[in-house]
Amino acid sequence: MNRAARNIVVIGAASGAGAPDPATAEGPDALRRYRVFHDTPLQHVEWDAILRVPREAEDTPLHAVAALGARLAAAVEQALRDGHFPLVVGGDHSCAIGTWSGVHRMLATRGPLGLMWIDAHMDSHTFATTESGQIHGMPLAALLGHGDAALTSIEGAEAKLLPEHVCLIGVRSFEAGEAALLHRLGVRVFGMDEVRERGLATVFAEALAIVRRGTAGFGVSIDLDALDPAEEPGVGTPVPGGLSRAELAAALAGLRNDAAFVAMEIVEYNPRRDRRHLTADAAGALLDAIAPPARRS
Numbered sequence: 001m002n003r004a005a006r007n008i009v010v011i012g013a014a015s016g017a018g019a020p021d022p023a024t025a026e027g028p029d030a031l032r033r034y035r036v037f038h039d040t041p042l043q044h045v046e047w048d049a050i051l052r053v054p055r056e057a058e059d060t061p062l063h064a065v066a067a068l069g070a071r072l073a074a075a076v077e078q079a080l081r082d083g084h085f086p087l088v089v090g091g092d093h094s095c096a097i098g099t100w101s102g103v104h105r106m107l108a109t110r111g112p113l114g115l116m117w118i119d120a121h122m123d124s125h126t127f128a129t130t131e132s133g134q135i136h137g138m139p140l141a142a143l144l145g146h147g148d149a150a151l152t153s154i155e156g157a158e159a160k161l162l163p164e165h166v167c168l169i170g171v172r173s174f175e176a177g178e179a180a181l182l183h184r185l186g187v188r189v190f191g192m193d194e195v196r197e198r199g200l201a202t203v204f205a206e207a208l209a210i211v212r213r214g215t216a217g218f219g220v221s222i223d224l225d226a227l228d229p230a231e232e233p234g235v236g237t238p239v240p241g242g243l244s245r246a247e248l249a250a251a252l253a254g255l256r257n258d259a260a261f262v263a264m265e266i267v268e269y270n271p272r273r274d275r276r277h278l279t280a281d282a283a284g285a286l287l288d289a290i291a292p293p294a295r296r297s
């Protein structure tokens with residue numbers, strides 16, 4: 001099915017236990033309140049639920065992330081089964097474990113999942129390598145099958161991603177342990193230096209080839225901290241020197257009407273650090289980029 005024919009269903013994931021500043025958990029509610037995700041005459045966009053950590057799992061961050069992840073995986077899988085295009089909105093990036101475990105489950109009978117990870121960070125730690133202890137620094141490792149079983153076994157114990165189908169774009173802050181894991185696995189990392197040297201369009205085309213090759217479908221996980229915090233301050237863990245909203249939107253626009261593009265995720269919006277909805281508007285612009293534009297005006 002052509003993606004243009006699919007409804008975009010926005011699923012909020014109020015994850016905050018995976019990050020040092022829990023205010024990212026307020027991200028989905030703020031983005032819904034600000035109405036940044038628009039319907040167009042050609043694209044129906046509708047909010048589904050905002051999922052939260054169940055009471056009984058609030059005792060530790062690991063329980064919270066795992067329990068919310070399981071809920072989210074089920075919701076994402078259902079949206080796909082209903083023929084929709086899920087847009088998951090975080091919350092801290094630990095929610096990615098749930099999002100892509102759900103997409104993996106849905107695609108599993110057809111083939112592997114490709115994933116483009118657009119982020120200032122690698123998010124590829126395990127508890128053995130993390131320096132901060134924060135689970136939002138771990139979701140990509142978990143999806144690749146590395147880390148605590150509570151994180152790697154959502155929707156089954158198998159790895160949800162194979163290294164050859166994954167790539168990262170925009171990285172400019174990481175620690176040795178996670179870089180070593182990605183290097184050992186052979187995951188392609190397009191760091192910010194390479195993006196600046198070669199241009200985002202070139203890098204994005206190569207990234208797209210990686211996530212398409214040999215996969216049954218691909219997704220994009222966008223950490224808003226990939227963007228430059230001078231332009232977009234409303235994120236949990238800002239790092240200077242990122243992508244501009246306009247260049248990322250232009251690259252994403254190439255995915256419009258792409259039938260193999262199955263789901264997207266936008267995470268780490270922190271309304272308390274935002275200025276005048278700037279970063280909230282960026283989230284809206286990134287969704288607009290992949291939705292077919294209104295014809296005429």
Ligand SMILES: NC(=[NH2+])NCCC[C@H](N)C(=O)O
Pocket residue numbers: 092093094121122123125130131132133134136137138173174175223225236237268
């Ligand atoms: N999704 C994120 N914002 N992750 C930031 C991770 C930062 C750092 N590498 C850590 O592990 O703590």
Ligand SMILES: [Mn+2]
Pocket residue numbers: 093119120121123136223
């Ligand atoms: Mn991240």
